[in-house]
Amino acid sequence: MKPYVFGPVTWLTAVAQGQPGQRTFYVQAGKDDLMGRFWLEKEQLLALATGIDRLLAALEAKRGIVPVREDASCLNPAPDVPPTAEFKIGQLSLAYDEGQDMVALLLGELDAPDDETAATCWASRAQMRAFSRRIVEVCAAGRPVCPLCSGPVNPEGHICPRSNGHREIQV
Template sequence: MTVFYEFDEVDMFTVGTIGQPGSRTFFLHVRADGKRMAVKCEKQQAAAISQYLEKVLSDLPPVEDRPISGAMELNDPGETLFVLGPIGLGYDRSNDKVLLQLEEMGELDDDGEVIDDENRGHVRIYITRGQAAAFAAHAGNVIESGRPECRWCGNPIDPDGHPCPRMN
Protein backbone atom coordinates (compact mmCIF):
# COMPACT_ATOMS: atom_id res chain seq x y z
CA MET A 1 0.00 0.00 0.00
CA THR A 2 1.39 3.38 -1.03
CA VAL A 3 1.29 6.24 1.46
CA PHE A 4 0.54 9.64 -0.10
CA TYR A 5 -0.43 12.80 1.74
CA GLU A 6 -0.55 16.36 0.48
CA PHE A 7 -1.28 19.31 2.72
CA ASP A 8 -1.58 22.99 1.79
CA GLU A 9 -1.98 23.99 5.45
CA VAL A 10 0.31 22.50 8.08
CA ASP A 11 -0.19 23.07 11.82
CA MET A 12 3.34 21.95 12.71
CA PHE A 13 6.53 20.82 10.98
CA THR A 14 9.45 19.97 13.24
CA VAL A 15 12.36 17.63 13.84
CA GLY A 16 13.03 15.65 16.99
CA THR A 17 15.00 12.74 18.30
CA ILE A 18 14.50 9.68 20.42
CA GLY A 19 17.44 8.25 22.36
CA GLN A 20 20.75 9.45 23.72
CA PRO A 21 23.42 11.34 21.76
CA GLY A 22 25.41 8.83 19.74
CA SER A 23 22.42 6.57 19.27
CA ARG A 24 19.62 9.04 18.53
CA THR A 25 16.96 8.39 15.93
CA PHE A 26 15.79 11.49 14.05
CA PHE A 27 12.19 12.10 12.97
CA LEU A 28 10.50 14.75 10.87
CA HIS A 29 7.07 15.36 12.33
CA VAL A 30 4.11 16.84 10.48
CA ARG A 31 0.70 17.72 11.90
CA ALA A 32 -2.04 18.76 9.48
CA ASP A 33 -5.80 18.35 9.17
CA GLY A 34 -5.94 16.52 12.50
CA LYS A 35 -3.37 13.93 11.38
CA ARG A 36 0.09 13.39 12.89
CA MET A 37 2.79 11.86 10.72
CA ALA A 38 6.40 10.99 11.43
CA VAL A 39 9.10 10.18 8.91
CA LYS A 40 12.36 8.65 10.15
CA CYS A 41 15.39 10.47 8.77
CA GLU A 42 19.13 10.86 9.15
CA LYS A 43 20.74 13.71 11.05
CA GLN A 44 22.35 14.86 7.79
CA GLN A 45 18.95 14.99 6.05
CA ALA A 46 17.52 17.19 8.81
CA ALA A 47 20.61 19.42 8.57
CA ALA A 48 20.30 19.66 4.77
CA ILE A 49 16.62 20.67 4.99
CA SER A 50 17.51 23.28 7.61
CA GLN A 51 20.34 24.71 5.49
CA TYR A 52 18.14 24.86 2.40
CA LEU A 53 15.37 26.64 4.29
CA GLU A 54 17.85 29.19 5.67
CA LYS A 55 19.15 29.83 2.15
CA VAL A 56 15.68 30.29 0.66
CA LEU A 57 14.61 32.57 3.52
CA SER A 58 17.70 34.76 3.12
CA ASP A 59 16.42 35.75 -0.35
CA LEU A 60 12.91 36.62 0.86
CA PRO A 61 11.41 39.40 3.00
CA PRO A 62 11.97 38.96 6.76
CA VAL A 63 9.68 36.58 8.59
CA GLU A 64 7.19 38.28 10.90
CA ASP A 65 5.32 35.36 12.45
CA ARG A 66 7.02 32.27 13.86
CA PRO A 67 5.60 29.39 15.85
CA ILE A 68 6.37 29.52 19.57
CA SER A 69 9.65 27.71 20.19
CA GLY A 70 8.08 25.32 22.72
CA ALA A 71 5.67 24.15 20.01
CA MET A 72 8.63 22.71 18.10
CA GLU A 73 9.48 20.06 20.71
CA LEU A 74 8.79 16.43 19.78
CA ASN A 75 8.26 14.06 22.68
CA ASP A 76 6.55 11.19 20.87
CA PRO A 77 6.83 10.90 17.10
CA GLY A 78 3.86 8.55 16.95
CA GLU A 79 3.60 6.00 14.15
CA THR A 80 6.38 6.25 11.57
CA LEU A 81 5.11 6.32 7.98
CA PHE A 82 8.42 5.43 6.35
CA VAL A 83 12.18 6.00 6.25
CA LEU A 84 13.12 9.15 4.35
CA GLY A 85 14.84 8.85 1.00
CA PRO A 86 14.80 11.64 -1.62
CA ILE A 87 13.79 15.13 -0.54
CA GLY A 88 12.26 17.73 -2.83
CA LEU A 89 12.33 21.36 -1.75
CA GLY A 90 11.03 24.50 -3.42
CA TYR A 91 9.40 27.86 -2.94
CA ASP A 92 5.97 28.73 -4.37
CA ARG A 93 5.86 32.50 -4.85
CA SER A 94 2.17 32.49 -5.77
CA ASN A 95 1.12 31.44 -2.25
CA ASP A 96 4.32 32.51 -0.43
CA LYS A 97 4.97 29.02 0.95
CA VAL A 98 7.85 26.59 1.00
CA LEU A 99 7.19 23.17 -0.54
CA LEU A 100 8.72 20.03 0.93
CA GLN A 101 8.26 16.66 -0.70
CA LEU A 102 9.40 13.78 1.46
CA GLU A 103 9.75 10.46 -0.34
CA GLU A 104 10.23 6.99 1.06
CA MET A 105 13.60 5.34 0.64
CA GLY A 106 13.07 2.62 -1.91
CA GLU A 107 14.58 -0.82 -2.04
CA LEU A 108 17.56 -0.87 -4.40
CA ASP A 109 18.57 -3.53 -6.91
CA ASP A 110 22.19 -4.64 -7.52
CA ASP A 111 22.79 -1.61 -9.80
CA GLY A 112 21.58 0.87 -7.19
CA GLU A 113 18.30 1.56 -8.99
CA VAL A 114 15.03 1.78 -7.04
CA ILE A 115 12.87 -1.32 -7.40
CA ASP A 116 9.16 -0.44 -7.71
CA ASP A 117 9.53 3.36 -7.68
CA GLU A 118 5.76 3.82 -8.03
CA ASN A 119 4.85 2.30 -4.66
CA ARG A 120 7.06 4.51 -2.50
CA GLY A 121 5.41 6.72 0.10
CA HIS A 122 5.19 10.49 -0.40
CA VAL A 123 4.30 13.36 1.90
CA ARG A 124 4.00 16.77 0.23
CA ILE A 125 3.54 19.76 2.49
CA TYR A 126 3.46 23.52 2.15
CA ILE A 127 4.75 25.50 5.12
CA THR A 128 4.79 29.23 5.77
CA ARG A 129 8.02 31.19 5.85
CA GLY A 130 7.56 31.50 9.62
CA GLN A 131 7.29 27.73 9.98
CA ALA A 132 10.37 27.33 7.77
CA ALA A 133 12.38 29.79 9.90
CA ALA A 134 11.26 28.08 13.12
CA PHE A 135 12.15 24.65 11.71
CA ALA A 136 15.62 25.81 10.63
CA ALA A 137 16.39 27.34 14.04
CA HIS A 138 15.02 24.36 15.97
CA ALA A 139 16.80 21.82 13.74
CA GLY A 140 20.09 23.62 14.33
CA ASN A 141 19.57 23.33 18.10
CA VAL A 142 18.61 19.65 17.89
CA ILE A 143 21.62 18.79 15.73
CA GLU A 144 24.05 20.74 17.94
CA SER A 145 22.74 19.01 21.07
CA GLY A 146 24.42 15.76 20.01
CA ARG A 147 27.87 14.56 20.96
CA PRO A 148 30.62 17.17 21.02
CA GLU A 149 33.22 17.09 18.24
CA CYS A 150 36.88 16.34 18.84
CA ARG A 151 38.90 19.52 18.41
CA TRP A 152 41.66 17.64 16.54
CA CYS A 153 39.84 15.30 14.15
CA GLY A 154 36.26 16.61 14.15
CA ASN A 155 34.76 13.19 14.88
CA PRO A 156 32.12 12.91 17.61
CA ILE A 157 33.29 12.08 21.11
CA ASP A 158 31.41 9.37 22.96
CA PRO A 159 30.74 9.82 26.72
CA ASP A 160 33.65 7.44 27.43
CA GLY A 161 36.02 9.16 24.93
CA HIS A 162 37.05 8.16 21.42
CA PRO A 163 40.11 6.91 19.55
CA CYS A 164 41.30 10.04 17.76
CA PRO A 165 43.15 9.19 14.54
CA ARG A 166 45.21 12.40 14.78
CA MET A 167 46.42 11.56 18.28
CA ASN A 168 47.78 8.08 17.39
Template sequence: MVFMPTTTYGFDWPDRFVVGTVGLPGDRTFYLQARDRGATVSVSLEKQQSAALAEGIAELLDRLRSQDGNPFNVPTETDELLVDDDPLDMPVDEEFRVGVLSLGWDPKTSQVVIEAAPPPEIDPEELEELQASVDADEPIELEVEPEELLSVRIPVGAAKAFVDRTLAIVNSGRPLCPRCGQPMDPDGHECGGPDGF
Protein backbone atom coordinates (compact mmCIF):
# COMPACT_ATOMS: atom_id res chain seq x y z
CA MET A 1 0.00 0.00 0.00
CA VAL A 2 1.37 3.41 -1.00
CA PHE A 3 0.43 6.43 1.07
CA MET A 4 0.54 9.77 -0.70
CA PRO A 5 0.86 12.91 1.40
CA THR A 6 -2.25 15.06 1.59
CA THR A 7 -2.16 18.27 -0.43
CA THR A 8 -3.52 20.87 1.99
CA TYR A 9 -4.88 24.25 0.93
CA GLY A 10 -4.67 26.10 4.24
CA PHE A 11 -6.24 29.50 4.93
CA ASP A 12 -5.79 31.05 8.37
CA TRP A 13 -7.73 34.34 8.68
CA PRO A 14 -8.40 34.51 4.89
CA ASP A 15 -9.26 37.74 3.09
CA ARG A 16 -12.41 36.05 1.78
CA PHE A 17 -14.30 32.80 2.41
CA VAL A 18 -17.67 32.36 0.70
CA VAL A 19 -20.15 30.05 -0.94
CA GLY A 20 -21.18 31.16 -4.42
CA THR A 21 -22.71 29.75 -7.57
CA VAL A 22 -22.11 29.61 -11.29
CA GLY A 23 -25.09 29.16 -13.61
CA LEU A 24 -28.80 29.90 -13.55
CA PRO A 25 -31.28 28.71 -10.90
CA GLY A 26 -32.08 25.08 -11.57
CA ASP A 27 -28.68 24.54 -13.15
CA ARG A 28 -26.34 26.11 -10.60
CA THR A 29 -23.03 24.71 -9.45
CA PHE A 30 -22.15 25.61 -5.86
CA TYR A 31 -18.58 26.44 -4.88
CA LEU A 32 -16.77 27.00 -1.61
CA GLN A 33 -14.06 29.58 -2.29
CA ALA A 34 -11.24 30.89 -0.11
CA ARG A 35 -8.83 33.70 -0.97
CA ASP A 36 -5.82 35.12 0.81
CA ARG A 37 -2.94 37.26 -0.48
CA GLY A 38 -3.82 36.61 -4.11
CA ALA A 39 -4.15 32.82 -3.75
CA THR A 40 -7.67 31.51 -4.46
CA VAL A 41 -8.94 27.95 -4.04
CA SER A 42 -12.39 26.79 -5.18
CA VAL A 43 -14.03 23.44 -4.49
CA SER A 44 -17.47 22.39 -5.71
CA LEU A 45 -20.18 21.02 -3.46
CA GLU A 46 -23.88 20.26 -3.45
CA LYS A 47 -26.54 22.79 -2.53
CA GLN A 48 -27.52 20.57 0.42
CA GLN A 49 -23.91 20.48 1.63
CA SER A 50 -23.77 24.29 1.47
CA ALA A 51 -26.96 24.57 3.51
CA ALA A 52 -25.80 21.95 6.04
CA LEU A 53 -22.46 23.71 6.51
CA ALA A 54 -24.14 27.08 7.09
CA GLU A 55 -26.65 25.56 9.51
CA GLY A 56 -23.86 23.76 11.37
CA ILE A 57 -21.88 26.98 11.75
CA ALA A 58 -25.03 28.82 12.90
CA GLU A 59 -25.64 26.15 15.58
CA LEU A 60 -22.01 26.36 16.71
CA LEU A 61 -22.23 30.16 16.99
CA ASP A 62 -25.50 29.87 18.94
CA ARG A 63 -23.87 27.48 21.43
CA LEU A 64 -20.88 29.79 21.87
CA ARG A 65 -23.11 32.85 22.24
CA SER A 66 -25.21 31.14 24.91
CA GLN A 67 -22.20 30.54 27.18
CA ASP A 68 -22.18 32.71 30.29
CA GLY A 69 -21.10 36.21 29.37
CA ASN A 70 -20.63 35.34 25.66
CA PRO A 71 -16.86 34.96 26.29
CA PHE A 72 -15.97 34.80 22.57
CA ASN A 73 -18.00 37.92 21.67
CA VAL A 74 -20.12 36.06 19.13
CA PRO A 75 -22.27 38.65 17.31
CA THR A 76 -26.02 38.34 16.84
CA GLU A 77 -25.93 40.55 13.74
CA THR A 78 -23.47 40.67 10.85
CA ASP A 79 -21.15 43.69 10.82
CA GLU A 80 -21.79 45.69 7.63
CA LEU A 81 -18.05 45.68 6.90
CA LEU A 82 -18.16 41.87 6.67
CA VAL A 83 -21.14 41.64 4.28
CA ASP A 84 -19.96 40.16 0.96
CA ASP A 85 -22.50 40.13 -1.87
CA ASP A 86 -19.91 39.99 -4.66
CA PRO A 87 -19.82 37.09 -7.13
CA LEU A 88 -17.15 34.43 -6.92
CA ASP A 89 -13.63 35.37 -8.00
CA MET A 90 -13.14 34.37 -11.63
CA PRO A 91 -12.04 32.16 -13.18
CA VAL A 92 -13.40 29.41 -10.94
CA ASP A 93 -10.93 26.53 -11.17
CA GLU A 94 -12.27 23.54 -9.24
CA GLU A 95 -9.61 21.76 -7.17
CA PHE A 96 -11.95 18.91 -6.21
CA ARG A 97 -15.56 18.00 -5.51
CA VAL A 98 -16.39 17.90 -1.80
CA GLY A 99 -17.34 14.54 -0.33
CA VAL A 100 -16.52 15.19 3.33
CA LEU A 101 -17.09 18.35 5.39
CA SER A 102 -16.05 18.84 8.99
CA LEU A 103 -16.59 21.69 11.39
CA GLY A 104 -14.74 22.57 14.57
CA TRP A 105 -13.87 25.29 17.06
CA ASP A 106 -10.42 26.40 18.21
CA PRO A 107 -10.82 28.09 21.62
CA LYS A 108 -7.16 29.19 21.64
CA THR A 109 -7.64 31.46 18.63
CA SER A 110 -11.45 31.88 18.82
CA GLN A 111 -11.81 30.59 15.27
CA VAL A 112 -14.31 28.40 13.49
CA VAL A 113 -12.45 25.66 11.60
CA ILE A 114 -13.92 24.29 8.36
CA GLU A 115 -12.37 21.40 6.46
CA ALA A 116 -13.46 20.00 3.11
CA ALA A 117 -12.09 16.95 1.33
CA PRO A 118 -13.05 14.85 -1.69
CA PRO A 119 -14.79 11.51 -1.15
CA PRO A 120 -12.34 8.90 0.15
CA GLU A 121 -10.95 6.53 -2.46
CA ILE A 122 -10.75 2.94 -1.25
CA ASP A 123 -9.04 0.28 -3.34
CA PRO A 124 -11.62 -2.55 -3.75
CA GLU A 125 -8.90 -5.22 -3.55
CA GLU A 126 -7.55 -3.81 -0.28
CA LEU A 127 -11.09 -3.69 1.11
CA GLU A 128 -11.67 -7.35 0.18
CA GLU A 129 -8.39 -8.37 1.84
CA LEU A 130 -9.30 -6.45 4.96
CA GLN A 131 -12.78 -7.97 5.09
CA ALA A 132 -11.31 -11.47 4.71
CA SER A 133 -8.88 -10.90 7.59
CA VAL A 134 -11.39 -9.75 10.21
CA ASP A 135 -14.31 -11.31 11.97
CA ALA A 136 -17.48 -10.85 9.91
CA ASP A 137 -19.41 -9.84 13.05
CA GLU A 138 -17.14 -6.87 13.77
CA PRO A 139 -17.47 -3.55 11.95
CA ILE A 140 -14.58 -2.44 9.77
CA GLU A 141 -13.16 0.99 10.42
CA LEU A 142 -11.02 2.50 7.71
CA GLU A 143 -8.93 5.59 8.20
CA VAL A 144 -8.29 6.98 4.75
CA GLU A 145 -6.20 10.12 4.43
CA PRO A 146 -7.62 12.43 1.76
CA GLU A 147 -5.49 13.26 -1.26
CA GLU A 148 -6.53 16.92 -0.94
CA LEU A 149 -7.87 19.05 1.91
CA LEU A 150 -9.19 22.59 2.11
CA SER A 151 -8.71 23.89 5.66
CA VAL A 152 -10.08 27.32 6.59
CA ARG A 153 -10.02 29.12 9.94
CA ILE A 154 -12.23 32.19 10.37
CA PRO A 155 -13.21 34.44 13.30
CA VAL A 156 -16.78 34.50 14.63
CA GLY A 157 -17.77 37.71 12.82
CA ALA A 158 -16.70 36.30 9.45
CA ALA A 159 -18.47 33.03 10.33
CA LYS A 160 -21.75 34.90 10.95
CA ALA A 161 -21.36 36.70 7.60
CA PHE A 162 -20.64 33.34 5.92
CA VAL A 163 -23.86 31.86 7.34
CA ASP A 164 -26.00 34.81 6.20
CA ARG A 165 -24.59 34.82 2.67
CA THR A 166 -24.74 31.04 2.24
CA LEU A 167 -28.35 30.71 3.39
CA ALA A 168 -29.38 33.64 1.15
CA ILE A 169 -27.75 31.95 -1.86
CA VAL A 170 -29.26 28.55 -1.06
CA ASN A 171 -32.72 30.12 -0.75
CA SER A 172 -32.39 32.21 -3.93
CA GLY A 173 -32.86 29.27 -6.30
CA ARG A 174 -36.00 28.33 -8.19
CA PRO A 175 -39.28 29.30 -6.51
CA LEU A 176 -41.16 26.48 -4.83
CA CYS A 177 -44.56 25.36 -6.10
CA PRO A 178 -47.26 26.30 -3.57
CA ARG A 179 -49.10 23.02 -4.30
CA CYS A 180 -46.38 20.36 -4.18
CA GLY A 181 -43.42 22.22 -2.67
CA GLN A 182 -41.04 21.20 -5.48
CA PRO A 183 -38.86 23.72 -7.37
CA MET A 184 -40.54 25.23 -10.44
CA ASP A 185 -38.67 25.58 -13.73
CA PRO A 186 -39.15 28.76 -15.83
CA ASP A 187 -40.29 26.65 -18.81
CA GLY A 188 -42.96 24.64 -16.99
CA HIS A 189 -43.64 22.46 -13.99
CA GLU A 190 -45.29 19.08 -13.63
CA CYS A 191 -46.99 19.35 -10.29
CA GLY A 192 -47.54 16.29 -8.17
CA GLY A 193 -49.70 18.25 -5.77
CA PRO A 194 -52.93 17.07 -4.14
CA ASP A 195 -54.98 17.93 -7.24
CA GLY A 196 -52.58 16.09 -9.56
CA PHE A 197 -51.85 19.08 -11.82
Protein backbone atom coordinates (compact mmCIF):
# COMPACT_ATOMS: atom_id res chain seq x y z
CA MET A 1 0.00 0.00 0.00
CA LYS A 2 1.29 3.43 -0.92
CA PRO A 3 1.72 5.68 2.14
CA TYR A 4 -0.49 8.73 2.57
CA VAL A 5 1.35 12.06 2.45
CA PHE A 6 -0.23 15.07 4.13
CA GLY A 7 1.59 18.28 3.65
CA PRO A 8 2.52 20.74 4.05
CA VAL A 9 -0.41 20.45 6.41
CA THR A 10 -3.07 23.09 6.84
CA TRP A 11 -4.02 21.66 10.21
CA LEU A 12 -2.30 19.35 12.67
CA THR A 13 -3.84 18.88 16.07
CA ALA A 14 -4.34 16.45 18.95
CA VAL A 15 -7.85 15.55 20.09
CA ALA A 16 -9.28 13.68 23.09
CA GLN A 17 -12.77 12.18 23.04
CA GLY A 18 -14.74 11.09 26.07
CA GLN A 19 -14.69 11.71 29.80
CA PRO A 20 -11.41 11.83 31.77
CA GLY A 21 -10.40 8.29 32.63
CA GLN A 22 -12.17 6.92 29.57
CA ARG A 23 -10.75 9.14 26.86
CA THR A 24 -9.38 8.09 23.51
CA PHE A 25 -6.82 10.17 21.66
CA TYR A 26 -6.03 10.87 18.05
CA VAL A 27 -3.88 13.08 15.86
CA GLN A 28 -5.71 14.86 13.08
CA ALA A 29 -3.79 16.14 10.07
CA GLY A 30 -4.79 17.39 6.68
CA LYS A 31 -4.77 19.78 3.83
CA ASP A 32 -7.68 20.87 1.65
CA ASP A 33 -10.05 17.90 1.29
CA LEU A 34 -7.55 15.29 2.56
CA MET A 35 -7.73 14.42 6.24
CA GLY A 36 -6.12 11.76 8.37
CA ARG A 37 -7.24 10.57 11.79
CA PHE A 38 -4.62 8.54 13.62
CA TRP A 39 -5.53 6.89 16.95
CA LEU A 40 -2.95 6.43 19.69
CA GLU A 41 -2.46 6.04 23.44
CA LYS A 42 -2.00 9.00 25.77
CA GLU A 43 1.55 7.87 26.57
CA GLN A 44 2.40 7.80 22.85
CA LEU A 45 1.00 11.30 22.49
CA LEU A 46 3.08 12.63 25.39
CA ALA A 47 6.19 10.92 24.01
CA LEU A 48 5.51 12.60 20.67
CA ALA A 49 5.40 16.04 22.32
CA THR A 50 8.69 15.30 24.08
CA GLY A 51 10.25 14.16 20.81
CA ILE A 52 9.08 17.28 18.97
CA ASP A 53 10.46 19.56 21.70
CA ARG A 54 13.82 17.74 21.69
CA LEU A 55 14.09 17.82 17.91
CA LEU A 56 13.32 21.54 17.73
CA ALA A 57 15.77 22.30 20.56
CA ALA A 58 18.50 20.24 18.88
CA LEU A 59 17.95 21.99 15.54
CA GLU A 60 18.14 25.39 17.19
CA ALA A 61 21.18 24.59 19.37
CA LYS A 62 23.36 22.40 17.17
CA ARG A 63 22.58 23.68 13.72
CA GLY A 64 22.13 27.35 14.55
CA ILE A 65 18.65 27.37 13.10
CA VAL A 66 16.71 30.42 14.20
CA PRO A 67 14.00 29.58 16.77
CA VAL A 68 10.47 30.10 15.58
CA ARG A 69 7.33 31.25 17.32
CA GLU A 70 4.49 28.80 17.30
CA ASP A 71 1.89 28.93 14.55
CA ALA A 72 -1.37 28.08 16.28
CA SER A 73 -3.46 28.49 13.13
CA CYS A 74 -2.88 24.79 12.40
CA LEU A 75 -4.64 23.79 15.63
CA ASN A 76 -8.14 24.63 14.45
CA PRO A 77 -10.32 21.55 14.12
CA ALA A 78 -10.52 20.05 10.68
CA PRO A 79 -13.48 20.95 8.53
CA ASP A 80 -16.24 18.37 8.34
CA VAL A 81 -14.36 16.11 5.95
CA PRO A 82 -14.43 12.31 6.21
CA PRO A 83 -10.97 10.85 6.86
CA THR A 84 -8.96 9.85 3.82
CA ALA A 85 -6.84 7.68 6.12
CA GLU A 86 -7.63 6.36 9.59
CA PHE A 87 -5.74 3.79 11.64
CA LYS A 88 -4.28 3.01 15.06
CA ILE A 89 -0.65 4.09 15.36
CA GLY A 90 1.96 1.47 16.17
CA GLN A 91 5.11 3.49 15.45
CA LEU A 92 5.90 7.19 15.55
CA SER A 93 9.02 8.94 14.35
CA LEU A 94 10.16 12.41 13.38
CA ALA A 95 12.44 13.58 10.58
CA TYR A 96 13.73 16.96 9.43
CA ASP A 97 14.26 18.18 5.86
CA GLU A 98 16.85 20.94 6.06
CA GLY A 99 16.34 22.06 2.45
CA GLN A 100 12.64 22.73 2.99
CA ASP A 101 12.92 23.55 6.72
CA MET A 102 10.07 21.12 7.38
CA VAL A 103 9.49 18.45 10.01
CA ALA A 104 7.92 15.12 9.07
CA LEU A 105 5.77 13.08 11.41
CA LEU A 106 6.06 9.48 10.21
CA LEU A 107 3.27 7.16 11.31
CA GLY A 108 3.26 3.39 11.18
CA GLU A 109 0.08 1.36 11.46
CA LEU A 110 -0.23 -0.87 14.54
CA ASP A 111 -0.43 -4.21 12.71
CA ALA A 112 1.78 -3.30 9.74
CA PRO A 113 5.16 -4.91 9.01
CA ASP A 114 8.16 -3.32 10.75
CA ASP A 115 9.46 0.01 9.47
CA GLU A 116 6.56 0.50 7.05
CA THR A 117 5.35 4.11 7.06
CA ALA A 118 1.61 4.35 6.47
CA ALA A 119 1.35 8.15 6.58
CA THR A 120 3.66 11.15 6.59
CA CYS A 121 2.57 14.58 7.82
CA TRP A 122 4.84 17.48 6.81
CA ALA A 123 4.66 20.64 8.93
CA SER A 124 6.72 23.74 9.56
CA ARG A 125 8.75 24.05 12.75
CA ALA A 126 6.28 26.72 13.93
CA GLN A 127 3.35 24.36 13.39
CA MET A 128 5.18 21.56 15.21
CA ARG A 129 5.90 23.85 18.16
CA ALA A 130 2.18 24.69 18.41
CA PHE A 131 1.25 21.02 17.94
CA SER A 132 3.52 19.99 20.82
CA ARG A 133 1.95 22.58 23.12
CA ARG A 134 -1.53 21.39 22.08
CA ILE A 135 -0.61 17.79 22.93
CA VAL A 136 0.40 18.83 26.44
CA GLU A 137 -2.86 20.79 26.89
CA VAL A 138 -5.00 17.87 25.71
CA CYS A 139 -3.24 15.38 27.98
CA ALA A 140 -3.31 17.72 30.99
CA ALA A 141 -7.09 18.17 30.66
CA GLY A 142 -7.65 14.65 32.00
CA ARG A 143 -7.74 13.41 35.56
CA PRO A 144 -5.33 15.08 37.98
CA VAL A 145 -2.29 13.09 39.07
CA CYS A 146 -1.74 12.13 42.72
CA PRO A 147 1.43 13.89 43.98
CA LEU A 148 2.37 10.86 46.09
CA CYS A 149 1.92 7.85 43.81
CA SER A 150 1.48 9.50 40.38
CA GLY A 151 -1.75 7.56 39.89
CA PRO A 152 -4.88 9.19 38.45
CA VAL A 153 -7.30 10.82 40.89
CA ASN A 154 -10.91 10.07 39.94
CA PRO A 155 -13.77 12.46 40.77
CA GLU A 156 -15.13 9.96 43.32
CA GLY A 157 -11.77 9.70 45.11
CA HIS A 158 -8.46 7.91 45.03
CA ILE A 159 -6.92 5.10 47.05
CA CYS A 160 -3.26 6.00 47.28
CA PRO A 161 -0.97 3.09 48.17
CA ARG A 162 1.70 5.49 49.43
CA SER A 163 -0.58 7.21 51.92
CA ASN A 164 -2.41 4.20 53.33
CA GLY A 165 -0.02 1.31 52.74
CA HIS A 166 -2.19 -0.87 50.55
CA ARG A 167 -3.70 -1.10 47.12
CA GLU A 168 -7.16 -2.39 46.37
CA ILE A 169 -7.05 -5.39 44.04
CA GLN A 170 -10.04 -5.99 41.82
CA VAL A 171 -10.79 -9.62 40.99
